[in-house]
Amino acid sequence: MGATKTEHFTNKQNSIATITKALGHPARIAIIEYLVKVDTCICGDIVNKLPLAQPTISQHLKELKNAGLIKGNIEGNTICYCIDWKAIEKLQNYFASISMKMEKKNNCC
Amino acid sequence: MGATKTEHFTNKQNSIATITKALGHPARIAIIEYLVKVDTCICGDIVNKLPLAQPTISQHLKELKNAGLIKGNIEGNTICYCIDWKAIEKLQNYFASISMKMEKKNNCC
DNA sequence: AATGTTTATCGTAATATTGCAATATTAAAT
DNA sequence: ATTTAATATTGCAATATTACGATAAACATT
Numbered sequence: 220m221g222a223t224k225t226e227h228f229t230n231k232q233n234s235i236a237t238i239t240k241a242l243g244h245p246a247r248i249a250i251i252e253y254l255v256k257v258d259t260c261i262c263g264d265i266v267n268k269l270p271l272a273q274p275t276i277s278q279h280l281k282e283l284k285n286a287g288l289i290k291g292n293i294e295g296n297t298i299c300y301c302i303d304w305k306a307i308e309k310l311q312n313y314f315a316s317i318s319m320k321m322e323k324k325n326n327c328c
Numbered sequence: 329m330g331a332t333k334t335e336h337f338t339n340k341q342n343s344i345a346t347i348t349k350a351l352g353h354p355a356r357i358a359i360i361e362y363l364v365k366v367d368t369c370i371c372g373d374i375v376n377k378l379p380l381a382q383p384t385i386s387q388h389l390k391e392l393k394n395a396g397l398i399k400g401n402i403e404g405n406t407i408c409y410c411i412d413w414k415a416i417e418k419l420q421n422y423f424a425s426i427s428m429k430m431e432k433k434n435n436c437c
Numbered sequence: 438a439a440t441g442t443t444t445a446t447c448g449t450a451a452t453a454t455t456g457c458a459a460t461a462t463t464a465a466a467t
Numbered sequence: 468a469t470t471t472a473a474t475a476t477t478g479c480a481a482t483a484t485t486a487c488g489a490t491a492a493a494c495a496t497t
Binding site: 222223224262263266273274276277278280281295296297298 | 472473474475476477484485486
């Protein structure tokens with residue numbers, strides 16, 4: 220096997236899993252943190268900041284983009300990446316709603 | 329390769345990535361949602377609720393446990409799993425701090 | 438003690454991910 | 468038109484993940 224059985228789960232479950240999966244790698248967390256840190260949307264010096272080869276970074280950026288976590292703007296020669304806050308908000312709302320649901324319940328462990 | 333280069337990233341980055349990675353599968357999201365939903369900590373009927381074989385569920389539970397997202401209590405024959413809220417809180421705080429940092433910045437995309 | 442129930446582990450096949458060298462693509466600068 | 472710079476894509480090797488049948492382990496029930 221090896222393939223996730225997405226068809227057995229709800230769209231929302233798959234959608235949250237897609238976002239968290241994209242964040243499930245330290246390099247991609249580091250990219251997100253870098254994009255948060257820099258004031259303007261700087262593009263390819265992510266490659267200089269991270270200890271990974273350029274094709275590897277490019278691939279991680281692609282995955283973040285596919286998951287909707289970042290947006291990319293072509294600016295002449297370079298590409299300006301920045302965080303897409305809708306995805307972050309979606310996650311925040313999701314975890315907040317989970318936490319709220321739990322406050323009314325007993326915790327047995 | 330295929331092996332993540334964790335040694336190049338900070339402990340915090342690796343720690344967040346470990347949690348998000350564990351959440352990066354719809355079955356594990358479904359397990360978390362089920363544990364949130366049931367009032368008391370019901371154990372192995374997770375297997376009955378999800379469309380996956382028992383060994384597969386057991387494996388997913390192990391991963392959630394390793395990532396610190398759930399706790400398991402042995403109760404005689406059965407095992408009582410429930411959410412470990414420390415991990416969820418950690419994520420919430422992380423995303424909240426990221427969001428706050430961004431409010432002071434320009435968004436160029 | 439023998440049987441059933443619940444959960445974990447082992448082994449393994451199918452597939453996905455990670456990482457990078459080599460190369461391609463695109464646009465700017467000369 | 469060439470060259471340079473920035474980014475993407477391709478191809479591939481190493482490793483990890485996903486899923487499940489078979490089996491084991493632990494306990495409860497009879």
